[in-house]
Amino acid sequence: MWIAVLAASLGCYAEKLLGYLVPTSVLESRAFRQISGLMPVALLAALVAVQTFAAGMALTLDARVAALGVAIVALMLRAPFLVVVLLAGITAAGLRMLGWAT
Amino acid sequence: MAQRDTEVFDVLLRYGDSVPPVATSQTPGSDRRRIQGKAISIGIATGAYALSFGAISVSTGLTVWQTQTLSLFMFTGASQFAFVGIVGAGGGLVAAVLTAWLLGARNAMYAVSLAPRLDLRGWRRLVGAQSTIDESTAMALAHPEPESTSRYAFWATAAWIYLLWNLGTLVGALGAAAIGDPNDLGLDAATAAALLALLWPRLVDRSMWATALAAAAVAVVLTPVLQPGLPVLAAALVAVAAARISGRRETR
Numbered sequence: 001m002w003i004a005v006l007a008a009s010l011g012c013y014a015e016k017l018l019g020y021l022v023p024t025s026v027l028e029s030r031a032f033r034q035i036s037g038l039m040p041v042a043l044l045a046a047l048v049a050v051q052t053f054a055a056g057m058a059l060t061l062d063a064r065v066a067a068l069g070v071a072i073v074a075l076m077l078r079a080p081f082l083v084v085v086l087l088a089g090i091t092a093a094g095l096r097m098l099g100w101a102t
Numbered sequence: 103m104a105q106r107d108t109e110v111f112d113v114l115l116r117y118g119d120s121v122p123p124v125a126t127s128q129t130p131g132s133d134r135r136r137i138q139g140k141a142i143s144i145g146i147a148t149g150a151y152a153l154s155f156g157a158i159s160v161s162t163g164l165t166v167w168q169t170q171t172l173s174l175f176m177f178t179g180a181s182q183f184a185f186v187g188i189v190g191a192g193g194g195l196v197a198a199v200l201t202a203w204l205l206g207a208r209n210a211m212y213a214v215s216l217a218p219r220l221d222l223r224g225w226r227r228l229v230g231a232q233s234t235i236d237e238s239t240a241m242a243l244a245h246p247e248p249e250s251t252s253r254y255a256f257w258a259t260a261a262w263i264y265l266l267w268n269l270g271t272l273v274g275a276l277g278a279a280a281i282g283d284p285n286d287l288g289l290d291a292a293t294a295a296a297l298l299a300l301l302w303p304r305l306v307d308r309s310m311w312a313t314a315l316a317a318a319a320v321a322v323v324l325t326p327v328l329q330p331g332l333p334v335l336a337a338a339l340v341a342v343a344a345a346r347i348s349g350r351r352e353t354r
Contacts (some may be wrong), residue, residue, distance in 0.1 A: 012206035019213020045314035046321035047338030067291035088295030092288030
């Protein structure tokens with residue numbers, strides 16, 4: 001785990017430094033800008049989906065789906081980040097405690 | 103140059119990690135106190151993110167020190183959340199590292215835009231690189247004139263965020279470590295919500311929605327056939343495809 005933590009950290013730092021050291025045509029190209037602008041959207045959306053529906057390699061519908069629904073409503077009401085996260089956690093924990101969902 | 107700056111700024115305003123409250127109109131002259139106040143408020147907002155990051159990270163099995171290392175040295179929110187999210191979902195460490203790198207690629211683009219403005223040398227460049235994140239870049243580009251003010255906005259924002267991001271991480275991590283078994287607390291759902299909250303401000307137009315929905319669909323469809331972590335990496339290809347499609351549209 002330590003190796004992964006350090007590799008991921010150093011890599012992300014290197015990316016930042018790279019922009020200062022080599023302002024190459026690659027980094028300035030339109031394609032790179034477009035891809036790096038869309039990359040967070042694609043990866044975060046995929047992460048949300050997996051984090052909500054996947055249990056290992058299986059797909060499930062459990063308390064997390066309801067929690068995500070609550071999070072979406074909170075975001076539409078412009079709730080702050082921490083409130084969104086807490087509401088989702090409380091929703092899932094509550095449903096599990098009541099035995100209504102796993 | 104100016105053209106590119108506006109473009110980057112535009113991207114930041116719309117898709118930044120926390121959509122900092124940057125001014126779109128600039129008053130001439132250096133208004134450092136106003137910038138300082140804005141930097142503090144952005145710092146406090148990201149500190150709140152960091153609380154949840156620290157708690158989620160420890161709940162997925164990282165130690166307090168590993169969690170803190172991510173905030174100290176990786177210091178880019180989306181990558182950190184993605185890393186612990188994949189680890190927590192039982193994904194491979196390689197997939198977690200690669201996803202963090204892919205999410206961090208945008209910081210290189212920010213650095214290219216900031217480089218001529220900041221004019222960093224020696225050790226300042228090493229520190230400046232670490233300070234290159236969504237919020238500090240947005241603040242620097244929001245106060246373009248004069249250059250000294252732009253630099254001040256960059257450094258002030260980065261300093262407050264670095265301080266409060268790491269403080270928040272520590273408090274969140276220690277808090278979660280003290281609670282003990284976090285599985286009953288719905289932290290898996292909290293992780294999903296945290297990632298969604300990072301995604302939300304970026305969904306500003308139809309192409310972003312299309313990219314997000316396609317990527318989510320790809321990840322879900324591939325979940326039963328690939329090892330955990332890999333479906334998310336596969337979804338990165340959606341970003342490449344979407345960029346090609348929108349690039350083709352613009353050249354027409």
